[in-house]
Amino acid sequence: MPAPLRLGLAGLGTVGIGVVKIVQRHASLIEARAGRPVQITAVSARDRTRTRDADLSAFAWESDPVALARRDDVDLFIEVMGGADGPAKHATEAAIAAGKDVVSANKALLAHHGQALAEAAEAKGHVIRFEAAVAGGIPAIKALTEGMAGNRITRVMGVMNGTCNYILTRMDSAGLPYEVVFEEARSLGYLEADPNLDVGGIDAAHKLSLLAAIAFGTKVSFGAVELEGIGKISIEDIRHAADLGFRIKLLGVAQVTGRGLEQRMTPCLVPADSPLGQLQGGTNMVVLEGDAAGQIVLRGAGAGEGPTASAVMADVIDIARGSRLSTFGQPAHTLATPVPAAAATPAAHYLRMTLLDRPGALARIATALGDAGISIDRMRQYGHPGAHAPVLIVTHKASPRDIAHAIGRFAATGVMVGEPVAIRIEEV
Numbered sequence: 001m002p003a004p005l006r007l008g009l010a011g012l013g014t015v016g017i018g019v020v021k022i023v024q025r026h027a028s029l030i031e032a033r034a035g036r037p038v039q040i041t042a043v044s045a046r047d048r049t050r051t052r053d054a055d056l057s058a059f060a061w062e063s064d065p066v067a068l069a070r071r072d073d074v075d076l077f078i079e080v081m082g083g084a085d086g087p088a089k090h091a092t093e094a095a096i097a098a099g100k101d102v103v104s105a106n107k108a109l110l111a112h113h114g115q116a117l118a119e120a121a122e123a124k125g126h127v128i129r130f131e132a133a134v135a136g137g138i139p140a141i142k143a144l145t146e147g148m149a150g151n152r153i154t155r156v157m158g159v160m161n162g163t164c165n166y167i168l169t170r171m172d173s174a175g176l177p178y179e180v181v182f183e184e185a186r187s188l189g190y191l192e193a194d195p196n197l198d199v200g201g202i203d204a205a206h207k208l209s210l211l212a213a214i215a216f217g218t219k220v221s222f223g224a225v226e227l228e229g230i231g232k233i234s235i236e237d238i239r240h241a242a243d244l245g246f247r248i249k250l251l252g253v254a255q256v257t258g259r260g261l262e263q264r265m266t267p268c269l270v271p272a273d274s275p276l277g278q279l280q281g282g283t284n285m286v287v288l289e290g291d292a293a294g295q296i297v298l299r300g301a302g303a304g305e306g307p308t309a310s311a312v313m314a315d316v317i318d319i320a321r322g323s324r325l326s327t328f329g330q331p332a333h334t335l336a337t338p339v340p341a342a343a344a345t346p347a348a349h350y351l352r353m354t355l356l357d358r359p360g361a362l363a364r365i366a367t368a369l370g371d372a373g374i375s376i377d378r379m380r381q382y383g384h385p386g387a388h389a390p391v392l393i394v395t396h397k398a399s400p401r402d403i404a405h406a407i408g409r410f411a412a413t414g415v416m417v418g419e420p421v422a423i424r425i426e427e428v
């Protein structure tokens with residue numbers, strides 16, 4: 001009988017317990033698929049006394065994840081603790097130093113230290129895999145590294161933070177303002193301990209930077225992601241965008257253009273009838289585009305016990321089968337240093353503003369746009385009782401720099417009430 005693959009599991013939160021349940025519930029199915037038994041031998045978590053929804057009595061206990069990573073009866077170290085530094089990093093480094101393979105669900109750790117960790121592991125002939133770190137149960141990494149291995153990847157997009165998508169779609173469907181839905185999300189337990197990881201776009205940007213590294217064969221460059229959260233999205237913009245046939249999403253886009261590697265995690269308008277526009281609630285979507293395959297759309301649960309543990313187990317079973325796939329789909333030392341794009345690809349933009357309703361007001365705005373080289377595609381002025389006119393403009397393609405330049409000149413027109421809003425419209 002082939003030797004079992006022995007797992008050391010660090011972290012017994014939602015994901016860790018999900019892993020325990022799958023290993024216990026599907027032992028024979030996993031053995032059949034992997035060609036050998038897969039067993040948990042030891043576990044580690046901060047608090048041993050906490051009541052947990054799984055039987056852990058058969059496993060050795062380590063209070064220190066570093067000690068767990070070094071145990072002789074652990075072949076593969078699973079890190080589902082979280083955190084970019086601290087215990088997660090120390091234990092992962094200890095596992096690599098001790099010659100273990102690693103499976104991680106930790107996007108923050110990989111976005112910041114993935115290059116160094118992968119190089120260290122691969123230098124010793126070991127692997128780090130992280131399917132669970134990107135979009136939970138969606139097999140996005142497998143799709144890129146295996147399913148699309150024969151393609152030049154042209155673009156990667158995604159809605160990869162379920163909490164943000166929940167907030168935006170709930171604002172839309174219930175007509176509630178951001179602040180109210182944010183508190184609702186908090187009371188439902190949807191927000192990370194630091195909510196800015198979610199609503200500030202950081203969590204989703206971690207994931208995008210990992211996909212970009214695989215897609216374009218470049219070192220992870222999380223620091224180069226253009227980042228803007230959803231905190232400024234108003235119910236007015238959601239309504240007006242819908243009126244024009246769009247929905248607002250916190251959308252990640254990575255592509256290589258003549259300008260270099262472009263990585264953006266920003267609110268964007270997408271057509272309401274596109275797969276991204278149709279995405280509701282806490283669900284995630286990853287869109288992969290290759291020169292041979294065309295566009296592949298993957299939709300599923302981006303978080304939660306079952307989906308995230310499912311992705312952890314996909315990596316575990318791959319390793320049990322003997323797969324030695326590199327962390328980023330090619331040896332980490334061969335990844336190129338990316339040249340970050342100095343400017344984003346031109347795009348149509350949605351502009352919303354309130355103007356003083358007097359002769360020539362619109363003409364002044366049109367002139368400011370024209371002077372910046374921006375052409376108007378569509379325009380709508382809404383009926384209004386008072387002296388302030390709500391105006392929407394959709395531009396033809398323009399560089400974000402030109403849009404910012406034009407907006408900078410709006411103030412000098414003397415007809416602007418309050419601050420204008422500009423949101424990119426992504427072609428999806």
Ligand code: HSE
Nearest residue numbers: 160161162163302303
């Ligand atoms: N807070 C994340 C989300 C969980 O809402 O998608 C997975 O990273």
